[in-house]
Amino acid sequence: MKPTAPHPPDAPAASGAAILRLDQVRFRWPRQTRDILDIPHFTVDSRERVFIKGRSGSGKTTLLNLLTGITQPREGTVTILGTALNALSGTRRDAFRAEHIGFIFQLFNLIPYLPLVGNVTLPCRFSAARRRKALERSATLEQEARRLLSRLELDIDALERRPVAELSVGQQQRVAAARALIGAPELIIADEPTSALDTDTRQAFLRLLLQEAQAQGTTVLLVSHDASLETVFDRAVALETLNRAGTPP
Amino acid sequence: MDIVRLAARSLYNRRYTAWLTLLSIALGVALMLGVEKVRLGAKTSFANTLSGADLIVGARSGAIPLLLYSVFRIGNATNNIDWQSYQAIAHYPAVRWTIPLSLGDSHRGFRVLGTNRDYFEHYRYARQRPLEFSAGQPFDDVYDAVLGADVADKLGYRLGQSIVLSHGIDSAGLAKHDDRPFRVVGILKRTGTPVDRTVHISLAGIEAIHVDWQSGARIPGAAVSAEQARAMDLTPRTLTAFLIGLDSKRHVFSMQRAINEYRPEPLLAILPGVTLQELWDMMSVAENALLGVSVGVVVSSLLGLLTVILAGLHERRREMAILRSVGATPWHIVTLLVTEATLLASCGVLCGVGLLYLLLWIAQPVIESHWGLYIVIAPPTGREFILMALTVGAGCLAGLLPAWLAYRYSLADGMTVRV
Numbered sequence: 001m002k003p004t005a006p007h008p009p010d011a012p013a014a015s016g017a018a019i020l021r022l023d024q025v026r027f028r029w030p031r032q033t034r035d036i037l038d039i040p041h042f043t044v045d046s047r048e049r050v051f052i053k054g055r056s057g058s059g060k061t062t063l064l065n066l067l068t069g070i071t072q073p074r075e076g077t078v079t080i081l082g083t084a085l086n087a088l089s090g091t092r093r094d095a096f097r098a099e100h101i102g103f104i105f106q107l108f109n110l111i112p113y114l115p116l117v118g119n120v121t122l123p124c125r126f127s128a129a130r131r132r133k134a135l136e137r138s139a140t141l142e143q144e145a146r147r148l149l150s151r152l153e154l155d156i157d158a159l160e161r162r163p164v165a166e167l168s169v170g171q172q173q174r175v176a177a178a179r180a181l182i183g184a185p186e187l188i189i190a191d192e193p194t195s196a197l198d199t200d201t202r203q204a205f206l207r208l209l210l211q212e213a214q215a216q217g218t219t220v221l222l223v224s225h226d227a228s229l230e231t232v233f234d235r236a237v238a239l240e241t242l243n244r245a246g247t248p249p
Numbered sequence: 250m251d252i253v254r255l256a257a258r259s260l261y262n263r264r265y266t267a268w269l270t271l272l273s274i275a276l277g278v279a280l281m282l283g284v285e286k287v288r289l290g291a292k293t294s295f296a297n298t299l300s301g302a303d304l305i306v307g308a309r310s311g312a313i314p315l316l317l318y319s320v321f322r323i324g325n326a327t328n329n330i331d332w333q334s335y336q337a338i339a340h341y342p343a344v345r346w347t348i349p350l351s352l353g354d355s356h357r358g359f360r361v362l363g364t365n366r367d368y369f370e371h372y373r374y375a376r377q378r379p380l381e382f383s384a385g386q387p388f389d390d391v392y393d394a395v396l397g398a399d400v401a402d403k404l405g406y407r408l409g410q411s412i413v414l415s416h417g418i419d420s421a422g423l424a425k426h427d428d429r430p431f432r433v434v435g436i437l438k439r440t441g442t443p444v445d446r447t448v449h450i451s452l453a454g455i456e457a458i459h460v461d462w463q464s465g466a467r468i469p470g471a472a473v474s475a476e477q478a479r480a481m482d483l484t485p486r487t488l489t490a491f492l493i494g495l496d497s498k499r500h501v502f503s504m505q506r507a508i509n510e511y512r513p514e515p516l517l518a519i520l521p522g523v524t525l526q527e528l529w530d531m532m533s534v535a536e537n538a539l540l541g542v543s544v545g546v547v548v549s550s551l552l553g554l555l556t557v558i559l560a561g562l563h564e565r566r567r568e569m570a571i572l573r574s575v576g577a578t579p580w581h582i583v584t585l586l587v588t589e590a591t592l593l594a595s596c597g598v599l600c601g602v603g604l605l606y607l608l609l610w611i612a613q614p615v616i617e618s619h620w621g622l623y624i625v626i627a628p629p630t631g632r633e634f635i636l637m638a639l640t641v642g643a644g645c646l647a648g649l650l651p652a653w654l655a656y657r658y659s660l661a662d663g664m665t666v667r668v
């Protein structure tokens with residue numbers, strides 16, 4: 001971990017310490033008969049770039065659901081930035097996520113009826129803190145969105161007028177990355193964001209995402225079944241080694 | 250959070266289905282409020298037509314038909330009453346004034362009313378307003394005519410013009426009283442009542458054009474010139490009905506009884522207000538049925554709205570997951586969907602109101618000239634506002650079902666979005 005960008009002054013005291021921590025977490029979906037996740041311990045340090053690999057169906061997306069507080073573990077605690085998510089009410093958890101976490105889906109990240117820039121600035125509608133941080137960097141949210149998009153090498157002027165559904169998958173993923181980055185959340189979580197991209201685009205996308213995240217001091221946690229990605233990360237972990245539950249047949 | 254802007258954008262994204270839904274709500278609302286307007290218009294215009302008369306007397310038939318043909322010029326009398334009976338009753342001590350009414354002829358679609366000058370003196374409409382002349386004066390000569398405002402307007406008549414009356418009131422194949430033209434001597438100011446569509450002549454005039462007629466046809470070979478007719482005895486033999494004004498309201502019921510028990514011929518006396526109320530009671534079934542049908546149309550258009558939102562819901566699970574990932578609470582999702590439904594419903598209601606006023610504006614003259622119903626173009630009444638609010642409320646309620654489903658989805662799906 002290399003200290004690069006100055007730490008945001010208002011971030012909870014987690015510098016250098018674990019930004020994310022799982023303790024004795026067990027989880028199963030409503031109709032499942034056994035736990036799909038049973039993780040005794042797992043931490044990610046602030047500004048670390050971590051890759052979790054696991055094969056399809058191993059519970060990667062399920063794990064991310066827990067990390068974002070969208071679902072609750074059956075047992076154990078998920079702590080992010082020193083806050084135990086299960087201690088928060090549902091609404092507070094949603095607000096916490098809006099403020100501190102940027103999320104990138106595997107595919108179809110964009111809301112079809114919002115314009116390209118509107119998709120990027122979406123988190124700022126739900127979090128005043130991210131709005132404020134975005135406005136510290138640029139005069140308007142739109143300018144900040146444009147700045148991030150151009151940092152991610154997206155030709156915004158050419159694409160802006162088109163409906164977002166017409167963008168190529170690679171372009172859509174860059175827009176999603178800009179959305180995750182806007183307002184400098186402490187943590188970006190990405191669920192196989194590159195699996196629909198070809199090898200060249202994949203490398204370029206990851207390089208830009210990680211570079212920009214580092215520039216604003218954001219920790220990145222990325223899950224994928226594609227082991228070839230692990231070289232660009234600080235640390236790579238196999239979900240199977242974390243998870244005592246093993247994979248259901 | 251500007252959920253409203255998000256909802257509006259989402260609707261705009263599905264603008265074709267949204268437009269159709271909106272249109273169907275607008276049509277339903279326009280229909281519903283239109284029924285309400287026509288009902289109200291009918292009521293006020295009926296209630297405003299006659300005031301001041303205590304009794305209406307006609308040949309014995311139904312009370313409602315008597316009211317309709319004598320005052321509203323709707324339908325025809327089946328029987329006439331004798332001039333002697335009229336004379337006798339007009340001289341009862343409690344009677345202050347009477348207005349004789351003799352109907353049955355027409356002029357280019359407008360009814361001709363034979364009466365006397367007391368009509369211009371005592372007839373009252375709306376809140377005790379007397380008739381006023383915009384030009385000329387009451388008839389004096391046998392062949393004088395006084396026109397209602399509409400008659401003069403629609404046919405472009407001026408004072409001094411001569412007009413020919415037709416026998417009977419059906420518009421097709423009328424025999425004309427063309428040998429006895431009438432001269433326009435007066436034009437009344439607009440009243441918003443059937444008076445506007447009436448040609449008034451004296452009872453003597455009615456007699457004069459019928460001296461050589463018998464049972465609806467000219468007596469062959471008995472041609473009498475207009476001037477010859479003038480010299481004849483033009484005292485009417487029959488009347489269609491007459492209005493009575495009493496010295497005091499106290500006598501209304503005793504007078505009514507006296508007339509209903511009048512020996513020489515069977516007569517019927519009615520209290521206009523009471524009979525009008527009977528008419529409303531009779532109409533209220535039809536009124537409610539009409540309102541029921543139009544409410545049904547609104548409800549079915551709201552079901553359409555529900556269908557549109559529900560149908561889109563499944564493919565929007567991903568959208569919900571994205572919103573959750575950027576920090577939307579499940580309640581935001583619920584609000585989004587309810588707002589969409591409410592927006593659609595309220596825009597539908599607004600468009601419906603706009604459509605209604607447009608239609609009223611177009612149709613008002615047509616309705617007035619065809620049915621004599623003057624529909625006032627006024628701002629919505631309290632009752633109409635309630636109907637509108639109920640529609641928006643129902644739309645909002647219709648949004649709750651998809652909202653609840655989306656809430657369930659977004660809790661169950663989390664970030665696991667299936668495409």
Ligand SMILES: Nc1ncnc2c1ncn2[C@@H]1O[C@H](COP(=O)(O)OP(=O)(O)OP(=O)(O)O)[C@@H](O)[C@H]1O
Pocket residue numbers: 029030031036054055056057058059060061062063225661662663665
């Ligand atoms: N929302 C859900 N409700 C019920 N069961 C679920 C849900 N999401 C995932 N599961 C189940 O949990 C298991 C793990 O699914 P998950 O999506 O976490 O795997 P994954 O590692 O992300 O797979 P992939 O690489 O294909 O995305 C699967 O058996 C799946 O059926």
Ligand SMILES: [Mg+2]
Pocket residue numbers: 060061062191
């Ligand atoms: Mg997955």
